[in-house]
Amino acid sequence: MQTPDEARTRVASFEIFLTRFLDDDGRPLCRLPAAARRPQRLLHAYRLMARIRAFENKAVALQRTGQLGTYASGLGQEAVNAAIGLGLARDDVYLGNYRECGVPLARGVPMAQILQYWGGDERGMAWPRTVPAFHDFPFAVPVASQVPQALGVAYAMQLRHEKRATLVTCGDGASSKGDFAEAVSAAGVWKLPVVFVIINNQWAISLPRSRQCAAVTLAQKGLAGGIVGEQVDGNDLIATCHVIETALARARSGAGPQLVEALTYRLADHTTADDARRYRDAAEVDTARKHDPLARLHAWLEAQCGFTAQDETRLQAEVAAEVGVAVKTFLATPAPPPEALFDALYAELPPALHAQAFAAAGGGEA
Amino acid sequence: MPTNKEQVAEEVTYLDAISQALAAEMERDESVFLMGEDVGQFGGAFKISKGFMERFGARRVVDTPIAENGFTGMAAGAAICGLRPVVEFQFADFISQAFDPIINVMARHHYRTGVPVPVTLRCPFGGRLRAGPTHSQSIESYFAHVPGLKIVAPATVEDAAGLLISSIRDNNPVLFLESKYLYRRLKVPAPLSLEPTPLGVAKVAREGTDVTLVSYSVGVQQGLEAAEVLAREGISVEVIDCRTLVPLDIDTIVKSVKKTSRAVVLHEAARRLGYGAEIASEIGEACFWFLDAPVTRIAALNTPIPTSPPLEDAVLPQTEEVIETLRKVARS
Ligand SMILES: Cc1ncc(C[n+]2csc(CCOP(=O)(O)OP(=O)(O)O)c2C)c(N)n1
Numbered sequence: 001m002q003t004p005d006e007a008r009t010r011v012a013s014f015e016i017f018l019t020r021f022l023d024d025d026g027r028p029l030c031r032l033p034a035a036a037r038r039p040q041r042l043l044h045a046y047r048l049m050a051r052i053r054a055f056e057n058k059a060v061a062l063q064r065t066g067q068l069g070t071y072a073s074g075l076g077q078e079a080v081n082a083a084i085g086l087g088l089a090r091d092d093v094y095l096g097n098y099r100e101c102g103v104p105l106a107r108g109v110p111m112a113q114i115l116q117y118w119g120g121d122e123r124g125m126a127w128p129r130t131v132p133a134f135h136d137f138p139f140a141v142p143v144a145s146q147v148p149q150a151l152g153v154a155y156a157m158q159l160r161h162e163k164r165a166t167l168v169t170c171g172d173g174a175s176s177k178g179d180f181a182e183a184v185s186a187a188g189v190w191k192l193p194v195v196f197v198i199i200n201n202q203w204a205i206s207l208p209r210s211r212q213c214a215a216v217t218l219a220q221k222g223l224a225g226g227i228v229g230e231q232v233d234g235n236d237l238i239a240t241c242h243v244i245e246t247a248l249a250r251a252r253s254g255a256g257p258q259l260v261e262a263l264t265y266r267l268a269d270h271t272t273a274d275d276a277r278r279y280r281d282a283a284e285v286d287t288a289r290k291h292d293p294l295a296r297l298h299a300w301l302e303a304q305c306g307f308t309a310q311d312e313t314r315l316q317a318e319v320a321a322e323v324g325v326a327v328k329t330f331l332a333t334p335a336p337p338p339e340a341l342f343d344a345l346y347a348e349l350p351p352a353l354h355a356q357a358f359a360a361a362g363g364g365e366a
Numbered sequence: 367m368p369t370n371k372e373q374v375a376e377e378v379t380y381l382d383a384i385s386q387a388l389a390a391e392m393e394r395d396e397s398v399f400l401m402g403e404d405v406g407q408f409g410g411a412f413k414i415s416k417g418f419m420e421r422f423g424a425r426r427v428v429d430t431p432i433a434e435n436g437f438t439g440m441a442a443g444a445a446i447c448g449l450r451p452v453v454e455f456q457f458a459d460f461i462s463q464a465f466d467p468i469i470n471v472m473a474r475h476h477y478r479t480g481v482p483v484p485v486t487l488r489c490p491f492g493g494r495l496r497a498g499p500t501h502s503q504s505i506e507s508y509f510a511h512v513p514g515l516k517i518v519a520p521a522t523v524e525d526a527a528g529l530l531i532s533s534i535r536d537n538n539p540v541l542f543l544e545s546k547y548l549y550r551r552l553k554v555p556a557p558l559s560l561e562p563t564p565l566g567v568a569k570v571a572r573e574g575t576d577v578t579l580v581s582y583s584v585g586v587q588q589g590l591e592a593a594e595v596l597a598r599e600g601i602s603v604e605v606i607d608c609r610t611l612v613p614l615d616i617d618t619i620v621k622s623v624k625k626t627s628r629a630v631v632l633h634e635a636a637r638r639l640g641y642g643a644e645i646a647s648e649i650g651e652a653c654f655w656f657l658d659a660p661v662t663r664i665a666a667l668n669t670p671i672p673t674s675p676p677l678e679d680a681v682l683p684q685t686e687e688v689i690e691t692l693r694k695v696a697r698s
């Protein structure tokens with residue numbers, strides 16, 4: 001006779017895979033997919049990452065000199081932002097949070113407009129009609145609130161038989177929220193065309209990843225909802241592009257949702273109002289700097305694509321010029337007038353509010 | 367003797383008062399514990415629990431995952447089992463993520479079973495810090511409608527401590543609204559008395575004869591400023607600090623309005639269905655025959671709270687507006 005323990009049968013077992021193509025020094029760990037070997041594409045991606053980094057640095061500098069509100073920098077997360085921005089097709093829809101400025105930058109939003117938002121003008125969140133980001137959602141502030149919204153977007157795509165995909169990002173901290181679990185679970189049931197990307201930057205304000213969730217990986221949260229979950233080295237642009245593109249293609253083809261946990265690191269403080277030195281080791285940050293996504297791709301470009309020091313200098317100059325123009329435009333943008341308070345409150349302002357709006361605009365007593 | 371480094375501070379802020387009162391209650395009663403996002407070693411977003419981790423240990427200063435609905439439900443369970451959880455919402459704005467355990471559990475459990483739910487929900491709330499539409503809201507009205515909850519909103523350093531102590535000792539779920547704006551702006555000389563201030567008792571913050579201003583939290587400070595200015599013009603304003611919104615000490619308010627015959631209600635929450643609507647209609651019912659002017663409300667515009675400084679100022683009541691309204695009502 002079997003013991004009760006022996007009588008148990010294995011009904012399921014799971015594996016989580018991590019994709020990584022380049023080591024920290026930009027050396028290939030395997031034969032790269034064909035798409036990843038096209039120099040023009042990689043140069044384009046590198047330029048985008050350089051733009052994002054320059055933007056992040058400038059935004060923090062502006063805050064430090066009192067010209068911008070509190071800012072949440074995505075320093076160190078440029079590769080995953082760029083990979084998402086490049087992987088999304090024009091008609092796909094992106095939802096994410098405050099730290100992912102790189103995605104709208106990749107999707108055509110002018111830098112000046114993102115600065116406008118962080119400068120305290122909510123109108124900065126209305127993406128311009130002409131850019132691919134137009135249908136994307138504004139930065140979510142309540143963390144994970146964007147994740148269930150992505151279900152609705154994907155549901156609309158599915159209902160209309162469109163070959164489009166939805167991609168939603170959230171943080172490692174946000175993945176603890178009920179919103180996240182509810183969304184993953186429902187997406188699996190309905191096979192919605194949605195890709196969930198957890199940008200695991202190892203920290204949620206002062207809480208390290210290990211104290212957010214006891215699971216070995218966050219990718220396995222997908223398995224709990226019956227959908228594919230995998231990890232990618234989010235500082236490896238080539239690997240991340242590959243994983244994101246594959247997931248998006250699956251979603252567009254109707255094969256259903258997928259969860260990607262992108263491993264990266266928040267090199268910056270939580271926001272400019274924070275000082276992370278109070279709760280995390282300098283040594284940890286130094287180690288993380290060695291995995292810098294830009295340095296890694298740069299090394300690959302030098303070795304494989306003939307990218308030279310002059311090319312780098314030229315690129316940096318171009319990017320600095322773009323940022324400089326954006327800052328000028330931002331600083332020259334007039335603050336929102338009091339009328340703006342009511343402009344966008346309702347699709348059409350109810351007459352009952354006309355008096356308040358008139359008074360706010362300086363027209364006299366409400 | 368304190369060492370040089372930890373010199374006894376000469377002043378106590380509104381924030382210190384909350385911190386000291388919370389520590390004193392944790393010291394006094396082992397069943398009191400604090401939970402919330404980043405409250406541990408980090409000391410909380412506003413540093414209320416700075417040093418608590420070292421003092422009380424990680425079991426009583428609980429860093430939660432980001433899961434408001436989850437940890438608020440957990441607080442309900444712990445309270446029902448006899449602990450006294452104090453939940454810190456990082457910003458009051460995120461309490462909407464925990465609506466259900468508050469409304470359908472905390473505010474219902476005693477009604478269903480007779481078992482008390484002694485939870486304190488600490489909510490840093492309100493605007494004027496340029497923190498924009500999701501970090502500046504006033505949330506009292508959402509909850510004032512729910513039978514079974516108490517709502518407390520201190521306006522002074524002393525009350526921040528005294529009312530928190532009473533809230534923690536209270537056997538009901540209490541929403542404790544902390545003014546972020548007052549946190550570091552309001553100070554009194556040290557040391558601070560750590561005695562409980564009873565819930566449900568309003569205070570005459572300044573005596574006057576011409577018009578009554580009823581407010582709570584930051585509005586009381588604004589009202590006192592306005593009263594000072596108007597006193598120089600010969601207008602005598604009586605300022606009532608509600609302290610507790612639920613239960614509301616309507617008697618103190620009515621007594622004052624019967625004396626002055628004029629009432630203005632002030633708060634930072636949006637005007638439509640702000641708590642002022644409740645106060646105004648209570649005054650209307652109780653004082654109709656005593657009133658010489660319509661009960662008037664001063665509140666925020668019915669819009670979200672913008673980040674832009676001039677716009678935020680346009681939305682929220684400013685002291686000048688309080689002065690003008692009081693002057694107009696007093697002279698009407
Ligand atoms: C629902 C909710 N609760 C709390 C907060 C306060 N808050 C802002 S950012 C943050 C940490 C988020 O960490 P993570 O999801 O890992 O994203 P990251 O900031 O690292 O990009 C918290 C708790 C919030 N914005 N929303």
Ligand SMILES: [Mg+2]
Nearest residue numbers: 171172203204
């Ligand atoms: Mg994080």
